[in-house]
Amino acid sequence: MQKIITGFFLSFLFLLQATAQDTVDIQIMNLIREQGLKNSKIELFAHHLTDGSGPRLTNSPGYNRALQWLISISKEFNFSNPRKEAWGEFGKGWSNEYSALNMRTPYFEDIIAYPVPWTLGTTKPAMAEVALIDALDSASIDKLGANIKGKIVMVKPANRPLNFPFQPLAKRYGDSSLDHLPPTYMFARSEIEAFVPYLKAEYYTKLYLAKKGAVALLNSNRGSRDGTVFVQGATSYAKGYAATLPEMTMSIETAMRIARLIQNKQKVSLELNVNNRFYNDDLTGYNFVAEIPGTDPVLKNEVVMLGGHLDSWTGGTGATDNAAGCIVMMEAMRILNALPVKPKRTIRIALWGGEEQGLYGSFGYVKKHFGNPADMQLKPEQQKISAYYNLDNGTGKIRGIYAQGNEAVVPIFRNWLAPFTDLGANGGVTLSSTGSTDHVSFDAVGIPGFQFIQDPMEYETRTHHSNMDTYEHLSIPDLQQAAVIVAAFVYNTAMRTELMPRKPLPKAERFVFDFDFPL
Amino acid sequence: MQKIITGFFLSFLFLLQATAQDTVDIQIMNLIREQGLKNSKIELFAHHLTDGSGPRLTNSPGYNRALQWLISISKEFNFSNPRKEAWGEFGKGWSNEYSALNMRTPYFEDIIAYPVPWTLGTTKPAMAEVALIDALDSASIDKLGANIKGKIVMVKPANRPLNFPFQPLAKRYGDSSLDHLPPTYMFARSEIEAFVPYLKAEYYTKLYLAKKGAVALLNSNRGSRDGTVFVQGATSYAKGYAATLPEMTMSIETAMRIARLIQNKQKVSLELNVNNRFYNDDLTGYNFVAEIPGTDPVLKNEVVMLGGHLDSWTGGTGATDNAAGCIVMMEAMRILNALPVKPKRTIRIALWGGEEQGLYGSFGYVKKHFGNPADMQLKPEQQKISAYYNLDNGTGKIRGIYAQGNEAVVPIFRNWLAPFTDLGANGGVTLSSTGSTDHVSFDAVGIPGFQFIQDPMEYETRTHHSNMDTYEHLSIPDLQQAAVIVAAFVYNTAMRTELMPRKPLPKAERFVFDFDFPL
Known part of the structure; x- marks a missing residue:
């Protein structure tokens, strides 16, 4: 139906595709918002992933405590099949x-x-x-x-x-558009x-x-x-x-x-x-994975993914880098699972290990399930995944999203952000890319992978890889807002008729962080 | 001479007194500036009073290291009679x-x-x-x-x-006048x-x-x-x-x-x-004292004092509270002693102990030399001291001075600041009082005691009594500026015909920090 109408207006193709297919269900958006803001479990996730686990260096006792806790809390919240999944060899x-x-x-x-x-x-x-x-x-x-x-x-x-701190150490983006935000963290x-x-x-x-x-x-x-x-x-x-x-x-x-x-x-x-x-007894690296099964007989074989990295450095408890992303993604899962909604596609959370050493957990997952960008020999699953949403820029609320050079998603994301502008998601969509975190692994094999734009807060000045990356440097209200918006994006992705539009497949090239060890 | 002229203009008495008697000698002011800015020893004083001494809690080994070093460096710089002087019983x-x-x-x-x-x-x-x-x-x-x-x-x-630090942790006063700065630290x-x-x-x-x-x-x-x-x-x-x-x-x-x-x-x-x-072997408290003898046969019996407290808390090395004040006062002494100037009055530096526990060192000194405010039975020396200048608000440069309710000094101080407005001493003179540091001990017995207005920097947010009160939180250029201005004020006070004008003697009253122990 939508396709017949849009066929008449080729010059507005993307915009109208979005308008027709991606008009949001405001009632569901409001349920998500209410569940996220009034019944928040952000503090629960935050406490256990930071205070409770301690530093979560990949393959450390803290990382393993966090993994075990995620599996057990996922069972409590009735996520499907919570598990640790090996992604390859990490090391000690x-x-x-x-x-x-x-x-x-x-x-x-x-x-x-x-x-x-x-x-x-x-x-x-x-x-x-x-x-x-x-x-x-x-x-x-x-x-x-x-x-x-x-x-x-x-x-x-x-x-x-x-230098004396004559400039504020924390900041938020102003209210002007972020549509022209330049690329960040790209190497x-x-x-x-x-x-x-x-x-x-x-x-x-x-x-x-x-x-x-x-x-x-x-x-x-x-x-x-x-x-x-x-x-x-x-x-x-x-x-x-x-x-x-x-x-x-x-x-x-x-x-x-x-x-x-x-x-x-x-x-x-x-x-x-x-x-x-x-610890030398098990050099394997593991991610955390859990699901909300899709309900549509056909579309349930397709997947929407959301995630962030679970591993951290050791000075603090990795609160903003990146318990924050894990907290938000777990809460987005909880919100969707708590609501009387029936997502058509399967929703899968993955919290990655080994990100700090080179996006290992997500890249290992991508190689195992979707293919290696080095030869671009893709596996069938690559066709079944609609999008991957990542959060890894600290504790700030979501102000918009990087479209990662994918023009077709811009109008779709604008529609999806619209119901949440009053919560601060009023920055819009930049076509720019951002790098250095796990959506890059998906992007490398042609899967739409996105990272949200967050208020910077004190991420670069105080917490990013520091001893002060602890619970007190999280903003609970910001994380609540982020979980609501992620849940909305994931839900919308799970419900739309088509998979998310893709960019042309990149040319085969060794992954940006893929190096042989020893050097 | 000045008195005959001013007698004709009673309504402009204070202003003209200042104008006539306190016109500054620009040539000397420039020598002071050059000595302070081009031949600075601020880093030497700063290093030894912070890094070298460690925390300078009153009667601790660090305090004693600082005292000994001050005596020995004073000898090197040819200050007269550098000594530790007992002020009474402090404690352990x-x-x-x-x-x-x-x-x-x-x-x-x-x-x-x-x-x-x-x-x-x-x-x-x-x-x-x-x-x-x-x-x-x-x-x-x-x-x-x-x-x-x-x-x-x-x-x-x-x-x-x-709270997230959305406001800068460090600040300077702007360029507008500080003449109406309200009272600070008054109890x-x-x-x-x-x-x-x-x-x-x-x-x-x-x-x-x-x-x-x-x-x-x-x-x-x-x-x-x-x-x-x-x-x-x-x-x-x-x-x-x-x-x-x-x-x-x-x-x-x-x-x-x-x-x-x-x-x-x-x-x-x-x-x-x-x-x-x-350490129980010597419960006596000590100040550091040294002099530049006056050269006028009569006026050399009068004294201009400058000082700050030498003691600190223990988290850091007491850099901004108050090595800063000691560094500036020692450097002001050095500047004056290095120049071919012959101050008429004697100039005396005193660096106090026990300030943090209740201005003990300065109050003990005042009781011993000038009298106790409780009964206002004053000693002869009280008549021989022109003014006491104190610095104890951190590392910021001098922007002006608190006149401490003494209207007669306002025009004098304005004249004295004027040659240094290009160095940032452009804030002026507030009639307001400031408290909680050692000039208060002098003020209590009717001796003009003053504290300079300094840029606040990060004093209240970061360094005041913290583990971060260390050398790196000093601003060397700011301290250089302060030493130049203090040297100028001290020189001008030592040279003017009259002692500094006094407020009416306060009524007899127990000193603000004078309590019996045990409580």
Whole structure:
């Protein structure tokens, strides 16, 4: 019916397709809104995925706690077939079981510092003097000669003042349109390839540092300030990689103080005690998957997917990166399952592992179910999935969506956002792409994969990979709003006559994050 | 000469007095500016008073390190008679020699936490479960019954979300006049008196908590966020006070997480190991004092004073509260002593102890040299001091000055600021008073005591009594500017014909912070 009408107006093809087929069912939209705002379980999901689990580094005890909890809460909420699903080999699990970094000379300070994931612990508590190196390279190490033996080595922080926070650390997008938001977080494979030699050099330099007898390595890095410390790990999860020497990322204020003391001929001694545990018994990586079965006899074989990554770094409890996405997606599932609606297509949530190391969980899932972009030999399931919706830009409410270069979805998404403009989803649809998270894995094999536009809040300034990525840095009302909008998008996708329109199939090309290990 | 002229224009008395007597010597002002901006030693003073000394709690090793360093650097810079001068009895010294607070169940976390000054340490490392109490009072303790024995007790943090930092955490005053800046940090004695019963109740509650067998007390407080923790101490420095049980102030994010875990029936165990050391051998309090002798045969017996408090709390290294003031005052002394100027009056720097506990060092000095406001029996020296200039509002540059209700100084100060408006000292002079720091001790006995208006920067949001009160939160250029202006004010005060005009003597009244201990 819709097709006959639209055939008369070819120049308005996309717009009218959308208007005819994608007029939203306001009654259902209102039910979703009411269920999401009045009966919210956001706090329940948030507490258990952050406070309850702890850091959720892939294959760590925290990750596994979260997985188990997701399966059990999914059963409580009657999701179908909640399970962990293997996506391939990830590598070693790791967790920090004890850590302390204290200044002992010239006076005591309990230093704000965190072990770098997948580095070694100390075999026993170590008390050692600090030696400064100019940069993390073998020339800088050699400059210290035999003096490096038995030392805690610190890379000299840049001697420049911190900026005072005259600008707000948190922000929301204003009310003007986001239709022309430029691309964000996009990397070309060539850019990542250019970075690989640095990663490799860094890895071998750390092995060299250990060989020269250094006790440990300290670093302090980008954006650290005020007790907020950004911590992320290296490549040693992979089977071929030996773990490097004990390494901690510390408060920039204390790092700069230590550097000044040493430059003023004051000996600085630190006490270091780190117990890191590696888990080698199961190198397989797992995603969490659950469903709401479709009810249409034919369309139930087609699938709408929603997800975000479950894994995190270790400084905090991965609240905004990306418990937030998992919380919203679980709540969207709960909302839809709680309502007397009968989605025609099957709805499937997937919460991914290994995202922080290179979108592994989603890419592994895509390879297993849909095909490998390297050869573009696609599997039958690739034809049965309508769209994948992702959320991974922190705790801010949904303001719009990236159409990821798919012109045909723009008018559809505009219609779908319209009922929620009063909730702040008034930014619109940008044709731009966004990258560096899991919808990219779907996009790579020609499946419509989308990420929502969220208010930035303090994601880049405070929480993204930091020790402050904790529950208190979530905005519960923002997450409630996001769950309502995701539930609406998923429902609409599950109900429309056609699968979501697709872009032309991309040319066969190795996936942007697909590299061989060891490097 | 000036007096004859001004006698004709009684209605413009103050203004013309200022104009005639207080026209500044621009050549000297430029020498001061050049010495301060081109040959600055701000970084030297800053490094040694923060990094080098560590926390400078009154009578602690850090305070004594700072005192000793000040004496030795004063000798290097040829200040006269640098010395420590006793001001009376303070009480016990205290320092934290080791501290660790770790979550062990349900997973490990090295918690950002600091021992509360003058509380006890643990006798041995303690592993204990956390028990929540609603408030720090005996009723809340009794509600837990015998269950409190062996527990680490935490006051339940208010269950309200943290505010996102949509406003800048640091600010400067704009370019409009500050002449009508309202009073700041002013407390009446009656307000402080009303607060004493709370302090007293809190003290006895802590003794009660220990008696009930609690292992330690944890709190989290105002403004804590992002790894910044505000830590200050209690009353137990005073001779009559027994130290209370081990107590730590911790990250609000972790405190709230622990509270949620417990409310969700998850047992939380913490490991606590604190070694605090008390120093009882010398209960005397000391200030640092040094001089530049006056050169006028008569006026050299009169004194201009400048100062700030040297003591700090313990979370950081007291950089903005108030190494900043000490750095600026030492640099102002250095500038004046380095120039070929011959100040008529004697210039005396005093850096105070015990300010944080109630302006003790400055009040003790004032009582000893000038008289006690309680009876207003003044000593001869009270007639010989022209003014006292104080700096204690953080690291921001000087924008103007509080005239502290002294109308006669307003036009004088306007003239003195005028040569420095291009450096940002363009805010002017407010007649308003500011309180809570050491010029108040002078004001109480009728001596003109002033505090400068400084750009607020991040003083209230980040550094004031926090673990982030460290060197990196100083602005070196701002402190350079402040030292130039202080040097100019001190020089002008030392050179003018008359002592600075005084307000009428206040009525005899017990000093605002003068209370008997024990309470």
